[in-house]
Amino acid sequence: MHQKSVAEISAALHAGETSSRELTDALLARIEQLEPRLNSLITVTAEQARAAADAADERLRAGEAGPLTGVPLVHKDIFCTDGVATTCGSRMLEPFRAPYDATVVRRLADAGAVMLGKANMDEFAMGSSNETSYFGPVRNPWDLEAVPGGSSGGAAAAVAARLAPAATGTDTGGSIRQPAALSGVCGLKPTYGRVSRYGMVAFASSLDQAGPLARTAEDLALLLGGMAGLDERDSTSVDHVVPDYSEALNRSIKGLRVGVPAEFFGEGLDADVRSRVNAALEVLEGEGAELVEVSLPSMELALPAYYVIAPAEASSNLARFDGVRFGYRCAEPQSIEDLYKRSRGEGFGDEVKRRILVGTYALSAGYYDAYYGKAQQVRRLVADDFRNALEEVDVLAGPTSPTPAFDLGERADDPVQMYLSDIYTLGVNLAGLPGLSVPAGFARGRPVGLQLIGGYFDEARLLNVAHKYQQLTDWHRQVPQGFE
């Protein structure tokens, strides 16, 4: 049963072939057995899960169930969950129990989904390897010496290891798509504003977006349907109709114009990743899609612009963690300044401090125009590149990340090397577009992702293309050794 997708589980539940309780118990037992190898979850909510599963079974019996009723999943530990630890991977929030649910959590719970636990992540979602978590690194199920990617590394690893059929994640510069690629699962970052950010611990507010991870595009469609939509509590959530994402999955992609950005295949792209992605593009071509070379000339500036904008917004957002109103407080503060400084100095890890310092510098008097102002102008150029390219083609396609998963510790000492892992994903966040990663094979035994990028609110088309690709390939049906 743990091998089944969300869609298969949903069908089995509705047909009465199994119960949510049976499934939940089986997955909790599996978590207990296998989780020590991975460290993918920070909190397991077994008791609550069983109660939610029983309630879901009641709804199924009463004929009041939807497609997500009784489906188990894990939430990235960045989403507030009422009464449950919400650590954001940080010592700063280790003592924090959220007093309310994030809208994403609330909507999925209302749909009857069953939370099994909270997934490990890079501290405050700052990282590309899950190594910055205060709760320790996560291991990649495909190779326990490799990182799972980040920042939604625990979510991706849990789904890949079949501890849960699905997970929620957040993506500020690639934090859903890159770990999905490195861990061999599907991940979707929706259009900015598609999903509410209410109750999601803020990193960079003009870039952050929540989305689902699962093993199939079909499942992403079901989950996005449960997450998306206007929320009065998030003033940046967009009032745009939520379509039935499952409806368009099987549409033919004959004649679909797929733009292949030359800049995604340049220097720095691993040769084995390149050949896997090219093979995936040929599969789409074989289905009648037309490959068109396009150019995103400002793309090489996306990474530097991102590493000004994201830290600048973070330095402002994380000012709230001051040791006064929630979370960690240093022992015996001597003055208010000492309270602030030591609570933050001791509560935040290295990468978070590094980014707050970069952001503070970029926003400080005398440097604002040279860094933050300049980065916002470059952001416009990057967004215009995507806009222009997407006038010529229906979707863009390329690698999700330039290399397969790297070894634990390999890039831990060099922040800029680590940042390069998101070189193909973060431009999408600067523009606010939707992007999806789908498993496209293996390079030296580690998974490779194909990234699809669409126009604003064109998630249905990305899901359609990914679903077609998965019908013609079986990468998503392969199971990491030891997690069968």
Add this chain to the structure above:
Amino acid sequence: MAIEAKEVEAIAHLARIQVDDGAVAGYARDLSGILDFVEQMSTVDTQGVEPMAHPWDAAQRLRPDEVTEPSRRDHYQAGVPAVEAGLYLVPRVVE
């Protein structure tokens, strides 16, 4: 762009983050590396380009100025570092 130890200390003060003396050199090196890297932006001419603050260049959505939430202060203050009579306790700020 080389960041000196003194600058790290100044930025850390602005950010209200205690950085131990032993860690200052490491941050100076990392920050210099990151700022060198983002310096690439200066290779492009952005004269006249409108800065982009947000994916939607739209005005913030407003709602009627009405109370919509009940008072849940006790609930929100459960688990707070130090609270008394509904107030957050901090070291003396006025001598």
